[in-house]
Amino acid sequence: MDEQTRVASFLAENELHAPPTYRVLDLASEVGELAKNVNETTGYGATPDAASVDRDELGDALFCLLALAEELDYDAGAALDESLEKYEQRLEQSGTAGSGE
Numbered sequence: 001m002d003e004q005t006r007v008a009s010f011l012a013e014n015e016l017h018a019p020p021t022y023r024v025l026d027l028a029s030e031v032g033e034l035a036k037n038v039n040e041t042t043g044y045g046a047t048p049d050a051a052s053v054d055r056d057e058l059g060d061a062l063f064c065l066l067a068l069a070e071e072l073d074y075d076a077g078a079a080l081d082e083s084l085e086k087y088e089q090r091l092e093q094s095g096t097a098g099s100g101e
Helices: 003-013 020-041 055-072 076-094
Strands: none
Touching: 003 055, 003 076, 020 055, 055 076
C-alpha cells in the first residue's frame, strides 16, 4: 500500500474528508511549522548550518499534502513523476533546476 492510499484509508475510516481549500490551509500551516523550526534553530537565519526540522512536523506536512492530493483526486506519485521530469528537462536545457522566474 502506498502512502497516498494509506492517507486515503485513514481519512475514510475516520470521516476526515474536507474540501481542498481546507487542505491547502492545513498544508500552509504545517509548512509554517517547519519554517518556525528552522527560524528558531538558526537564530532566524544567523546560523543556517544549525537548521533543524522536527520529523513529526515533516510528517504532518506530508500527511496534509497527500490528503490534498486525495481530495483533488490526483495521483500524488504521478504528480511527482511530472515534477521530476520538469526539473530534469530544466537541468538539461539550462543547467539549473530553477524556473528562472
